[in-house]
Amino acid sequence: SWLDLKKLCNEIVEEIQRSTSSKHKIVFTSKGKFNLCYIDETLLQHILINLLSNAIKYSPEEGMIYFELEGQDEEVMFKITDSGIGIPVEDQKLLFTSFHRARNVRKIQGTGLGLSIVKKMVELHGGQISFESQVGVGTTFTVSLPLTMNNE
Ligand code: ATP
Ligand code: MG
Numbered sequence: 001s002w003l004d005l006k007k008l009c010n011e012i013v014e015e016i017q018r019s020t021s022s023k024h025k026i027v028f029t030s031k032g033k034f035n036l037c038y039i040d041e042t043l044l045q046h047i048l049i050n051l052l053s054n055a056i057k058y059s060p061e062e063g064m065i066y067f068e069l070e071g072q073d074e075e076v077m078f079k080i081t082d083s084g085i086g087i088p089v090e091d092q093k094l095l096f097t098s099f100h101r102a103r104n105v106r107k108i109q110g111t112g113l114g115l116s117i118v119k120k121m122v123e124l125h126g127g128q129i130s131f132e133s134q135v136g137v138g139t140t141f142t143v144s145l146p147l148t149m150n151n152e
Pocket of ligand 2: 050053110114115
């Protein structure tokens, strides 16, 4: 459906802040141009909630989480940056594989399914997902989605 992306992102942030017991602060900013965007709302919610939940789960409460939305001519980019534990280089190439969890998260609960599902959803939408990460510094996930999708 046609979405007001800024509004949707703000609602997602509010909902996450309300529903988690953590004290993490999520800072949302947006730049670029936005009209209404034709994107599947449920799919987008699922993608963003997964990435924001990971950012919360894998970073200390005092660490800020930056959530950026950038509208371009034909695509929209979502960037989620945390200053958490980071992803060891050895685990990076397997990160989107179902059930793969990095060696530095063994003490934190999880099934290792979230990201593999997110990647499938992004690709279903004709988009791309990537990340940059450094152990002990933090992680940025970037999702780009085309603004209109041809889905024959
Ligand atoms: P769940 O299926 O409950 O989401 P999970 O969080 O372990 O479990 P994924 O979301 O698929 O699984 O993430 C896979 C792995 O990627 C994680 O186990 C963790 O090692 C790493 N990871 C994902 N996001 C981050 C992040 N923001 N910072 C550090 N490591 C991350
Ligand atoms: Mg997860």
